[in-house]
Amino acid sequence: MRTARNNFHKLELRWGLLAALFVFVFIPAAHGQSEDRLSSSAQRAYDQGDIAQAITLYQELVRLQPDSVAARTDLGVALVRAARYKEAIAQYQEALKRDAKNPVVRLNLALARYKQAEFESAAEELESFRNEHPENQQSLYLLADCYLRLGRNRDAVTLLEPAYRANPDDRAVDYALGTALLREGRIREGEVVIDRILKDGESAEANFLLGEAQFAVDDAKAAVSSLRRALDLNPNLPGAWSLYGRALLKSNDIAGAKMSFERALQIDPSDFAADLYLGAVLRGQNKLSEATPYLERALQLRPRSPEARFQIAALYATTGKRDEARKEFEQLEREWPNFLEVHVQLAALYARMNLKEEGQREREAVLRLNEKRQANSADVKP
Numbered sequence: 001m002r003t004a005r006n007n008f009h010k011l012e013l014r015w016g017l018l019a020a021l022f023v024f025v026f027i028p029a030a031h032g033q034s035e036d037r038l039s040s041s042a043q044r045a046y047d048q049g050d051i052a053q054a055i056t057l058y059q060e061l062v063r064l065q066p067d068s069v070a071a072r073t074d075l076g077v078a079l080v081r082a083a084r085y086k087e088a089i090a091q092y093q094e095a096l097k098r099d100a101k102n103p104v105v106r107l108n109l110a111l112a113r114y115k116q117a118e119f120e121s122a123a124e125e126l127e128s129f130r131n132e133h134p135e136n137q138q139s140l141y142l143l144a145d146c147y148l149r150l151g152r153n154r155d156a157v158t159l160l161e162p163a164y165r166a167n168p169d170d171r172a173v174d175y176a177l178g179t180a181l182l183r184e185g186r187i188r189e190g191e192v193v194i195d196r197i198l199k200d201g202e203s204a205e206a207n208f209l210l211g212e213a214q215f216a217v218d219d220a221k222a223a224v225s226s227l228r229r230a231l232d233l234n235p236n237l238p239g240a241w242s243l244y245g246r247a248l249l250k251s252n253d254i255a256g257a258k259m260s261f262e263r264a265l266q267i268d269p270s271d272f273a274a275d276l277y278l279g280a281v282l283r284g285q286n287k288l289s290e291a292t293p294y295l296e297r298a299l300q301l302r303p304r305s306p307e308a309r310f311q312i313a314a315l316y317a318t319t320g321k322r323d324e325a326r327k328e329f330e331q332l333e334r335e336w337p338n339f340l341e342v343h344v345q346l347a348a349l350y351a352r353m354n355l356k357e358e359g360q361r362e363r364e365a366v367l368r369l370n371e372k373r374q375a376n377s378a379d380v381k382p
Contacts, residue, residue, distance in 0.1 A: 204234035
């Protein structure tokens with residue numbers, strides 16, 4: 001058990017090192033004693049935790065040395081520390097105008113976008129970076145996490161499989177790859193990875209992956225048990241509370257699911273599943289004003305997610321925005337013709353809009369898809 005936990009702590013340390021990696025002490029070219037003193041004072045303020053003062057001093061340094069990549073990068077680092085991500089991104093972009101290939105600045109930029117939950121943009125930055133620096137481990141972990149957050153599980157598998165083969169003791173890679181395989185529906189392959197983690201003894205991570213495998217095969221009761229054990233071992237395990245909430249939701253424990261999603265968002269405000277499902281639960285309870293910010297956040301995190309777009313469209317329909325709802329549902333129908341709930345919602349919406357032919361078409365689609373589901377269900381019975 002101790003080995004497994006220590007291995008996973010390596011992942012946490014690496015993420016910490018990833019953040020620390022960007023805190024470089026850049027020594028600008030000497031433009032005079034005043035700039036040197038300003039740079040030293042800014043670095044000293046940063047090291048002492050006086051981030052506001054460090055930002056002020058670095059801003060003055062950038063004013064005096066507008067073409068200094070080092071000064072702009074140090075200012076960006078301090079801005080990130082203060083959670084002023086947009087300003088940090090602007091500084092990194094200015095630095096890259098002066099040194100387009102600088103690897104430190106490029107990683108800093110990706111990290112700032114990641115911290116701002118701009119996962120698609122962060123992934124694009126990291127993909128480009130890894131084309132030139134494929135050996136960089138920090139970018140591997142960060143890109144894998146971006147893929148998982150975006151639901152790009154297949155891309156995560158493709159990224160991680162070579163590292164999995166090359167580094168048999170890297171439990172961070174094992175954990176991320178196991179998660180991606182299970183979410184991709186490759187249960188047997190995922191179980192191989194789980195077994196590899198379990199060899200180190202019981203851990204929160206192993207229980208989480210086991211719960212994810214059980215959830216994937218619709219064994220909600222077993223998933224609840226495994227995920228509860230994972231959370232008992234590590235209540236701050238990323239993604240565990242949101243999956244636990246989904247398992248509780250499948251077990252019809254609505255109140256427990258809501259509390260789990262809320263806890264998930266306390267730990268990680270960028271947890272897509274927690275935002276989506278908490279918003280969906282609240283919408284189902286007709287608590288529309290409460291549901292709206294969660295669903296909007298889910299859509300912001302994954303703009304192309306059909307589930308998030310469906311929930312927003314359903315929210316539009318419930319709040320009387322029929323034209324907006326119709327536009328979104330019809331677009332979803334074109335892109336995802338087998339999305340049953342879209343046809344159900346469209347049938348009801350067309351009925352309210354007195355569009356009889358369109359409503360009849362959707363009712364027929366619902367019947368057809370229900371028949372197909374029943375036939376598929378019968379096929380898998382022993």
